Amino acid sequence: MQLDIRAQTLLKALVERYIADGQPVGSRALSKISGLELSPATIRNVMADLEEMGFVASPHTSAGRIPTPRGYRVFVDKLLTVQEISEVGLESRLQSGMLSQPPQKLIANAAQILSSLSQFAGVVMTPRTESIFQQVEFLRLSEKRILLVVVSPTGDVHNRLLLTDVDYNQGQLVHAANYLNQNFGGLSFSDARTRINNELRQLQNDMTRLMQAAVEAGSDAMDEHSDEVVISGERNLLNVQDLSSNMGSLRKLFDMFEQKNSLMQLLDVSSKATGVQIFIGGESQLVPMEEMSIVTAPYDVNGKIVGTLGVIGPTRMAYERVIPIVDITAKLLSNALSQ
Known part of the structure; x- marks a missing residue:
């Protein structure tokens, strides 16, 4: 549904004023801030049309109006003037947080930067990578109960309990661990699984089943401990009425x-x-609350998109400021991860 220039100007002024102070905006205020030479009566007529079209609503407690999710959508898609990053003075702060560091530290920094600069919550979906193990160990706990210990290339240790059909002695467990480490250490669990299925037919059937169970359990154990989403600044949202x-x-x-x-x-x-x-929120079924909006951007490693980051805040947020924060953070994280 097309809006004429007058309706667009008034909707833009209303949304900007409502974002700034959170109070319903009346016709008299709009006549002063819109820059249009219109009487309050004319503005009331335009507002009535915008309300009928679903772009604004009238709270029961006030004669003024507030934007609806549909009104916000028109505002961010067509009426918003995004600030240049240099204008909001953030470029140097962003770059200083994206110096050469390990990937997990860069991702944590990105979430913190998004949170501190927006004053809302920053979120980063971590890159999707395959679970790689450096070595495994088996410890016999009791009959048919084995503790699997998995060590990642970064030194992280993950444990998993295996319940087996066969009662393996400790010598068999050491032999199986040595075989896995010597032949498959440094591979992803999915690669190890494929090679075990293809290459271990010459081994005893019981030992093959143990190694297959270890690979499945080890992969699950590492996936459980990997943070798929890093969130910073959730408590900031408690301050958002x-x-x-x-x-x-x-x-x-x-x-x-x-x-x-x-x-x-x-x-x-x-x-x-x-x-x-x-x-x-209220427009996208993916957002659980009508009062919430999420601004996101994908980031890449060497040109391949591996994750997404963004800011979670109220629908009544300063989009013109949050959008460039999210955009430049995604670009800087991409550059840092690609080096």
Whole structure:
């Protein structure tokens, strides 16, 4: 539905004023801030049309109006003037946090930067990489109960309990661990699984089953300990009245951070798009709260998109400032990870 220039100008002024102070905006205020030579009566007529089209709504407690999710969508897609990153004075702060460091540190820094600069929550979906092991050990706990110990190339240790059909003695377990380490150490578990299936037919059937079980369990153990999403600044959202005004909203908010399923789904969707994406609550089924928006952008390693980052905040956020923060952080993280 097309809006004429007058309606667009008034909608833009209304959204900007509402974002700034959180109060419904009346016709008299719009006549002063819009820059249009229109009477309050004319502005009321335009507002009535915008309300009928679903772009603004009238709270019961006020004669003024507030933007709806549909109004925010028109604003961010067509009416928003995004600030240049140099204008908001953030480029040097962003670059200083993206100096040469290990990947996990860079990702944690990116989440912290997004949070501190936006004053909301920063989120980064970590790169999807295959689980690689350096070595494994088997410890016999009791009959048919074995502790699997997996050591990653970075020295992280993961444990998993194996329940077996066969009672292996410690000598057999040492032999199996040595075989796995010598022949498959440094591979991903998926590669090791394929090679075990293809190459170990000459071994005893029981030992082959033990190694296959170890590979499956080891992969699960490492996946459990990998943070798929790094979140920073969740507590900032407790200071946002729009999100913390009632217990129901708070419960939805922290369910999202705790479960992470809906957040992962949203970040996964945005990784398939190019550039900055804006998900607005009440419009996108992926956002659990009507009062929440999420601004995201994908990041890459050597040209291949491997994850997504973004800012989680209220629908009433300063999009013109948050969008360039997300955009430049994604580009700087891509550059840092690709070096």
